Structures are given as C-alpha cells and as structure tokens.
Amino acid sequence: MSLAAQPAGLPDGASAASGPISAIKTRVVSAPYRRPFQISSGISTELISLVVEVHTADGAVGIGETSPMTAYTGETLAGVQAAIEEHLAPALVGRDPLDRAGAHVVMDAVLRGQQVAKSGLDIALYDLAGRLSGWPVHTILGGSVRDRVQTTWVVGLGTLDEMAAEAAEYADRGFMHLKVKGGQDPAKDLELIRAVRAAIPDDAELCLDANEGYDATTALPYLAKMSAAGLTLLEQPLPRWDLAGLVRLRERLDVRVMVDESMHSLHDAMEIARRGAADVLNIKILKVGGLHRALQIANVAEAAGLAVKVGSMPELGVATLAAVHLAAAVPGATVAADLVGPLMVTEDPLAPSVFADCDGWIDVPQGPGLGHSV
Numbered sequence: 001m002s003l004a005a006q007p008a009g010l011p012d013g014a015s016a017a018s019g020p021i022s023a024i025k026t027r028v029v030s031a032p033y034r035r036p037f038q039i040s041s042g043i044s045t046e047l048i049s050l051v052v053e054v055h056t057a058d059g060a061v062g063i064g065e066t067s068p069m070t071a072y073t074g075e076t077l078a079g080v081q082a083a084i085e086e087h088l089a090p091a092l093v094g095r096d097p098l099d100r101a102g103a104h105v106v107m108d109a110v111l112r113g114q115q116v117a118k119s120g121l122d123i124a125l126y127d128l129a130g131r132l133s134g135w136p137v138h139t140i141l142g143g144s145v146r147d148r149v150q151t152t153w154v155v156g157l158g159t160l161d162e163m164a165a166e167a168a169e170y171a172d173r174g175f176m177h178l179k180v181k182g183g184q185d186p187a188k189d190l191e192l193i194r195a196v197r198a199a200i201p202d203d204a205e206l207c208l209d210a211n212e213g214y215d216a217t218t219a220l221p222y223l224a225k226m227s228a229a230g231l232t233l234l235e236q237p238l239p240r241w242d243l244a245g246l247v248r249l250r251e252r253l254d255v256r257v258m259v260d261e262s263m264h265s266l267h268d269a270m271e272i273a274r275r276g277a278a279d280v281l282n283i284k285i286l287k288v289g290g291l292h293r294a295l296q297i298a299n300v301a302e303a304a305g306l307a308v309k310v311g312s313m314p315e316l317g318v319a320t321l322a323a324v325h326l327a328a329a330v331p332g333a334t335v336a337a338d339l340v341g342p343l344m345v346t347e348d349p350l351a352p353s354v355f356a357d358c359d360g361w362i363d364v365p366q367g368p369g370l371g372h373s374v
Helices: 077-092 100-110 115-133 160-172 186-199 216-228 243-252 266-275 291-304 317-329
Strands: 021-039 042-056 061-066 148-150 153-155 177-181 205-209 233-235 256-259 280-283 307-310 361-363
Touching: 021 077, 021 115, 042 077, 042 115, 042 317, 061 115, 061 317, 077 100, 077 115, 100 115, 100 291, 115 291, 115 317, 148 317, 153 160, 160 177, 160 186, 177 186, 186 205, 186 216, 216 233, 216 243, 243 256, 243 266, 266 291, 280 291, 291 307, 291 317, 307 317
Parallel strands: 153 177, 177 205, 205 233, 233 256, 256 280, 280 307
Antiparallel strands: 021 042, 042 061, 148 361
16 A cells, blocks of 8 residues: 555644554553452452554554453453464554554454454554644544543442442542442442442432343342432443343333443444343443444444443553543543543553543543653
C-alpha cells in the first residue's frame, strides 16, 4: 500500500506517511494498589501491565498497553508477552502500520484468541496513527461526541462498613456513579446495597457487579429487593454462559442488567442483542482485542438499542487513555466508564498527570495519539 506524503486535511506539520513496521518491543511495568483489589474470583496487590512499542522504519513509535487479569481472562503476563513476541510481532513486522483492520486479519490468522495480547498491539497502532497524523485517537475513531468522560469509582470487596465508607468518600469527591463488588452471597449483598445507598447522595447511581457469582433461582428474591433499595445497574449476576437466565432476570427486575464476562467478542455481542439478554454492554478494550474490535461491538450495541459502558480490567494510564478516547467517540457510551486503574495505584508510571486530582470526570486529550508522554 502506497501512502501520500501529506493527505488533505491533516494538521500542519503532520504526515500520515511512514515506513513499514520495523520492530515491536515489550516491557513490564507495575504499580502497587493503594489497597488490595478484591473481586469474587481473586485478589491482587499490584497492577501489572505490559507496555507494547510499535516502531517503524522511519523512526516513528506508537505505545500501547495490555494488562492480563489472570483470574478474569485466564491469560498470564508471560503468556501474553510470549504471544506477542513469538507469534504476533513476527506477523506484523514489514506491514503498513496504518492498516489496522489488516493487522487484525493477520493476527487472527496466526493466533486464535489471545485478545489481551492483540489489544496491546492494536492500541499501539492507534497511538502511532495519531502521532503520524497529528490527530487524537478519538478523531481516528470517528470524532468526539463529548469533551469529558464520566468515570465510576469501583469499590472492591471488603467489610460492609469499609465498602460503604469508601463509596461515601468518593461520592464526596464528585464520583456520582459508584460500583460495588459482590457476588459471594446475595443476602449480604442486599445489606451492602442498603448500606451504600444510605451513605451516598440520592442522585448518585449505584451498580452492583456480582462477577458471575449468583444463580437465577436463589438470587432473584434478593435482586428484587436490591432494586427496591435503590440499585440502578446490575452487572453480570449469572455465569457467562447463562444467557437464558439473564433474559429471565431482565423480565422480572426493574433494574438494568449489564453483561461483562458474557461478552468477549463481536459474535457474543450479536447473540446477546438477539436474545435480549442485557440492557448494557460492558466493552473492555483489552478483553475484546483492542479499539478496532471495541468500536465494532459499539456499533452492534447502537444498532440493537443497547447502552455501552467502556470498562476496565483494570489497567494503567496508556490503556486507560484508550478507553477515554473510545468513550468520547461512542454516542451510546452513556453509562459512566470505568477509568479507575490509574486512580487505584499509588502512582501511575505511564500517564500520571492525566488522571491526577480526578473528580469523577476525565478531560478527553486533544493532542496527537492517545495523549500520553511515554
């Protein structure tokens, strides 16, 4: 594919021309959580990510990030790094770095699955395209429908008093969408919802993420009471495979149901929409393979009349910035995004200034690429 040196409409001094991909490098970064982050499937004391650099023959570099959460995706850091270095990188070297759709065709041909690995490369390619053109990534995704993106605050598992106090603290800081982790016992989660609801403002939204922890028969009476107690969003209450159960819950509850673990691909999104198994799709960029796939899923959601939340594994600043751009560019991303990774660690080593002093909203970067300085 030949590239024009200066396509019409590019910012002054920018050029979409670039040599082929010449090298792909990875390195591990980490940061300790402010407090251990616990969900129903496990606990983590530090957030570990893999930084992915895509270099071109002309010296341009795009930076991406991916962060496997093994208890959630089944992928390990070593496995993701090996997938990139041994399989995906050799297949992409020599290719046009601006051919992002083609990159996915090639990656899918050489390695099935491994969406977490592919996402790191995808994010780096979008960052590179933005740096070459002078455009922010949200422009490459189609434009920005919002200049600021609302973020939720995610409260990990703890005692009832600890979780209610944390939710109240962050509501006072301006976070008006609170997500609490549950899924271990619906009776205790009902107590939690009542306690948190009493501790936060009446106009704050409250989400419970059960992380597949319930079964429909035993949980339904408690979920109905949670809805009456002020729960506004219910995330993945049932095992990922139980779409029929999710349909039954939606028919019986006055609370919106959101899927996360049930949706790992474009095909999953189509089946969920076809069966009416959710009101909201939680699109995690790393889970689905990158921005390219995430935008495709967002288009399915729009066609089906479903709302979108841009989720988080969580990850550090580079991948979280990718989520900011996606949330800015998707009209249906009306549920507060989970842009919390950089806020949950003692210091984000990748993009500390962007997320400093967050009050529940993140300004969408307007500079070239993702907007980091890695």
